[in-house]
Amino acid sequence: MIILISPFRTVPIFVDSLGHFILLDWQYVYKGTIRDFYPPASYLPQTELPFQVYIESLGQLPQTELEALFAQVGRRVEPHQFRELFDFAFLALHGPYGEDGNIQGLLEWYDIPYSGCGILPSAIGINKVVQKRLMENAGFPCPKLTIIKRQEWLEATDKSRFFDLAKEAVGLPMVLKAPNQGSSIGVSILKEDSLEGFTAAINKSLFLQEVDLKAWQQKNIDEKVVFLAVLTDIREGIGMPVYAGEEQTLLHHPEELLRYLNRKAELQERTILTPLNSEEEVLLESFIGGKEFSCIVVQNHLGQPMALPPTQIIKSSDVFDYRAKYLPGVSRKITPIDLPAQQIQQIRQECCRLFEVLQCNVYARIDGFINEEGTIFLNDPNTTSGMLPSSFFFHQAAEIGLNPSQFLTYIIRTSLSERIRTGKRNKELRDQLQQLDGDLQRLRQQRSQKIRVAVVMGGYSSERHISVESGRNIFEKLASSVKYQPVPVFLTGSNEEHKLYLLPVNIMLKDNADDIKEKVEAYLRGEHHPLLEQIIEEARPLVNQYIDQDLLKFGPVSYEQLAREVDAVFIALHGRPGEDGALQARLERVGLPYNGSGIESSQLTINKFETNRRLREHGILVARHRLVNRQEWDKNRQGVLDALVQEFGFPLIAKPSDDGCSSAVKKIKNRQELEAFGEMIFRELPELMALPMKTLKLKPSEEFPQKDVFLVEEFIGREGAKHFLEVTGGMLTLRNEQGQTEYLVFEPSEALAGGEVLSLEEKFLAGEGQNITPARFARTAEENRRISQEVRKELEHVARIANIEGYARIDAFVRVYEDGRVETIIIEINSLPGMTPATCIFHQSALNGYKPYEFIDAILTYGIERQRSKATL
Structure with a gap:
């Protein structure tokens, strides 16, 4: 979901996997994954197994039950009602139905302007087979390719014949692709001359899963659950529902599949599973060696294609898959690609040529390879790009000086211009464009009246990458406001010496903390890629109406200098040196207000041993x-x-x-x-x-x-409790009229770990793990309320013992016994909780009426008022 800067009022339309359009209640926009809110927790089947499911796993629900389900998260709307709700559709849908021309055609039918490419380029962009034929006809170098049909593969008793033909047609190594998927789903690289490996890769692209039932029988229940969790995750497996065996039994829920496999394992040795949606053919290509890149092409102010600086991808595995694309730190991105300037320009020219050949408009992401001979192979043009903070979309736009809000504004403006060309509702669209330009002009004039806030990110702990994700999210929320002017600041160094740097937006949006540090050091040495300057000049007419020159500043800064540059600080660091009081002490010396707890409280809560000892002394249950x-x-x-x-x-x-x-x-x-x-x-x-x-x-x-x-x-376990769960509870402190601190403790979230403990990714990154908010303490609403009140009361007690200020997150285990007794065992206190877009503290604050910006504003306001009250003493 994209939240835009202030000229826009966003209307969140959620499209579920059954094709329903739902006008979401706003608080659900900020959940980490679809499964965090949909289907609602009350519709999930009762189970002790930690399966995370989508709505497909509920089976065929009657229409009345579906309508009741929709009502828990918003209300269902029909396409003919769209124009009553919004003037423009920003498309953030990926894969089939989202970037294949379907949604574009629907919006065209109802005369609603939308972002990105039109119907034709979108339909071409999703179909890898059609792409290859068009590219060959246009003279683009293409790898050798062949196709295997699904029915022929299934009917063949001798699979080796296909392998022999494939080796003859494309050779080894070979790349196998699902032709109609996005995000590298269903893609494999086969390097070895292995029929078994070839068969597995074909099955992956066709979304077929063969299960060895003998091996299944040898697994314990935990191993079976993990196996099914991977199998039913579309990013790595085949998804749900599935047709099972020769009898084609339709199974919706992973637990149904578990029982089916257990039953079949007593009767046969193998079974085949196929999902409801699959592919009818597999595209096989010869493997291209060399450097892999991705390049965003946009239309410039004259409507002509302009390639942004292409990014080199250095992967941790063979395939640049879903996780490598969207999880920061899994792969590395080097912008521009490490090549001579002439070859970089050739890549940009070829990408622009393909953009025109496929009749793309507004923007597209074009991936490719350049081999040692300098031959450029383009593949998989994407007409909808990923838009997570670490995506190429924002990464490359930052190189020409646009922060994410500015780039999204550019996309909307350019899309409006492009839709005018279709000849539909021209006068109305021109009026919208004129109004948007006027709003942007007024926003630029307001900049000098804003509160300047340094957003400090990075650090040198093992959580530095998550700290960068938090910092970028805070930066973007503040950049989208009319009240604050965020200034990105990167912290590195050591406990003995903090090094602070004002960051231009292009460095801030590097892939992770280590990449930012590397680029900072290169800037200090005066290493600037000459081609970047040239591309910036090319883009200047495009970006001038969006850009904020202050966000292009770079250089080291002391705490004293920072106090002259900004009015307040938002500490987006986790672990040391953010949560240990060290940074707070330096900020207090220069009189800068900051978010979160004070020095003494931070020094206590960073030390888990001392925190537990203090809590135990006050009668709190701890390990x-x-x-x-x-x-x-x-x-x-x-x-x-x-x-x-x-x-x-x-x-x-x-x-x-x-x-x-x-x-x-x-x-x-x-x-x-x-x-x-x-x-x-x-x-x-x-x-x-x-x-x-x-x-x-x-x-x-x-x-x-x-x-x-x-x-x-x-190790904290169930210990005979009727119900046992891990929760995380956020809170916000507010000042009442008497200047006293009051605690607003949010409804805790129930955390479901994919492994033995919650990982960093599950806590902070979208699409990882599952947080159910509010937590499911009991089956009845009344009992759930009672238990929640007890747990929140204990969390507030813990916060007061630790003298928490501003906001915090407290992790705990909760045991609920048959007699109604509740035990809350505290795990740890996080005085500067993660503030990535997916972190559950935003889900919790939303239930209390705070949108993410409003929550951040409340945190900053408390810190600023605290500093003012100290100054008056």
Whole structure:
């Protein structure tokens, strides 16, 4: 969902996977994933298994029940009602129905202007087979290709014949694609001469899943649940519902599928699963070696195509898949691509030529490769680009000086101009365009009256990438307001020396904190790519009416200088040095107001051991815990392990004692894992150690800090409770008329982990994990209310003990017993909770009437008023 700058009033229309249009109640716009609100939690089947499902898994609901379901999140609308609701449709739909001409045609029928390409280029852009034929006819270099039909594949008893033909037609390595999907879904690269690998890749592109039922029987229930969670996730598997076996039994819910497989495993060795929606053919192409890139092409002020600086993609795996595209830090982006200027210009020219050949308009994202011989292969033009903070769409626009709100405004304005060319409602559209230009002019004139807020992001902890995501989100929400002028500031360095830099928007939107730091250092050395300056000049007539020159500033800045540049600070750092009081102390010395808790409270809550000790002294339930330091570990490792096993048993929780949430938090199940954790956290060098990494099942890109001490806690389980769940509760502090602090504790969210503990991605990144808000404490509304009140009362008690100010998030486990007794066991306090678009504190504040900007405004207002009250003492 795209939220736009102040000339626009946004109307959120949600399109569900059954094709219904729903005018969403605004608070649901800010959920992290569709599954967080749809279907509503009250419609989810009762189960103890942690399956996360979409509405398709509810089966065929009668119309009256569907209407009641819609009413819980908004109201259903029909296309003929669109013009009563909005003047312009900004399309943020991906894949079939969204970028294939379907929605474009519907909007054309009802005379509603929309963003991006029209019907024809959209229909071409989604169909990879048609694309290739058009590109070949236009003289673009193309890889060798062949096609395998679904029915022929299914009917063949000898699959090796297809493999032999494919090797003859395109060779090895080969790329296998689902022709009508977006986001690299259904794509594989086959390198080995393996019939088994070929068969798996074909099945993936056709969305077929063959299940070995003998292997299924060997799995325990947890392994089966994980297998099905992957299988039913469209990004990695085939989705739901599925037709199962030769009898084509239609199964909607993963738990139905679990029971089906258990039953069939007693009767047969294998079964085939196929989803409701699948592909009828597979496109096979010869593999192209070389550098991979992506390039956004836009129409300039004259209506001609102009390519932005192409970005080189450095992947952590063979395929630039869904996760690599949309999760920051999974892949690296280098802009412009690391090539001589002449070759970069050739890429831009070819992308513009393809834009014209396919009759694209407004914008498109064109991907491709350039091999060692300098041949450029373009593929998969996308007429709707991903629009997450780390997407190419914003990344490249920033290189010509446009922040996300400005670029979205440009897209709307250009789309209006383009729709005028169709000859429909010309006068009305011209009037809209004129009004928009007048609104933009008035906004520019208001800039000097705004409160200037430094948004400090980055840091040097293992949570620096999430801190950047939070900072960019805060920046964008403030940039879209009429009250604040955000100034992006990057913090790096060490505990001993903080280094602050004013960031231009193009550096702020680099892929992650490490990329930003690298680019900052390059700027300091005077390394500026000469071609970027040329592209900026080309784009200047386009961007002049949107750009804010202040956002192009760069340079180191001291705290004293910062106090002269801005009126307040929003600390978007997590872990150290944001949550430990160090940054707060520096800001107080220069008189800058800031968000969140004060110095002493921050110093307490960053230290998990001291926080738990303080809470226990006040009668709060916390886990039993113990610190392990490097000195005792080095002196007597086996003795330490013996003592920990004796005191806590297995499983137990090991984690850093003084870092932010979910950083290297591990559920330890045996002595080998406990020893591996100690070896990893006490290692001498920054590089991860291979054997402990394998034992702990760490991902290659996973952050794992080096520390001199770590914390061991008892594992909190059900302990006979009727209901047991993990929750996270946000809160906001407000000043009443007497100047006293009051706590507004939000309804907690129920957190569902995909693994053994909630990961950073599940807490903060859209599309990862699931948060149900409000939490499901009980089945009846009255009992749920009672338990929620008890839990929130305990969270407020915890916040008062820790002297929390501004806002915070407290994580806890909740046990509900048969007799109605409620236990709230506190896990940790986060004094500067994550503020990424997906974090559940925005879901919670929305239930209390705060839109994200309004929530951020309340946090800043509290900090500014706190500073004023100190100044008057």
